[in-house]
Amino acid sequence: MKKLFLMCAVVLGFVLNVSAQDNTAQDANKPEFKFNEEKHDFGKVPQGTPVTTVFTFTNVGNDPLILTEVKPTCGCTIADYTKTPVKKGANGKITITYNAAVAAPFSKTIVVTSNAKTPQKYLTIIGEVVAKAAAPSTK
Numbered sequence: 001m002k003k004l005f006l007m008c009a010v011v012l013g014f015v016l017n018v019s020a021q022d023n024t025a026q027d028a029n030k031p032e033f034k035f036n037e038e039k040h041d042f043g044k045v046p047q048g049t050p051v052t053t054v055f056t057f058t059n060v061g062n063d064p065l066i067l068t069e070v071k072p073t074c075g076c077t078i079a080d081y082t083k084t085p086v087k088k089g090a091n092g093k094i095t096i097t098y099n100a101a102v103a104a105p106f107s108k109t110i111v112v113t114s115n116a117k118t119p120q121k122y123l124t125i126i127g128e129v130v131a132k133a134a135a136p137s138t139k
Helices: 002-029
Strands: 033-035 039-046 051-059 067-072 077-081 091-098 105-114 120-130
Touching (some): 039 051, 067 077, 067 091, 077 105, 091 105, 091 120
Parallel strands (some): 039 120
Antiparallel strands (some): 033 051, 051 091, 067 105, 077 091
C-alpha cells in the first residue's frame, strides 16, 4: 500500500511539474502591453468643450495582441481602439474623448480587456472642467 501511494505521489508530482512548465512556456508567448502612458492629465478644460487623448501601446509579447473590449466607466467618456490584432513589436492605439459638460474635477477609468498576459489594464484620465466666463452684458 505504501509503495502504491508513493508511486501515485511521484506520478502526480511529475504531471504537475510538466503542466507548470507548459504554462510558463505559453505565458512567454502571450502578448503584452507597453503603454506610452497609463494616466493622462488634461489639466483645466473649458466647460462644454470635449477633449481627446490617445494612449499608444506596443505589443512587447510574441503572439498577436487582440483587444476584446475597451470600456469607460461612465457615459461621459467615449473610447475607440485598434480592432485588428497587433503583431509583435507593432503599435496600437486607444482614443479617449471626455465630454466636459459639468464644471468639476474629474477622474475617469477605462477598462481594457485583451488576450494579454495581464488580461485587464486600467487607463485613467483626470482634469478639471472650469466654467466658461459669463459673457459681459450689454446695456
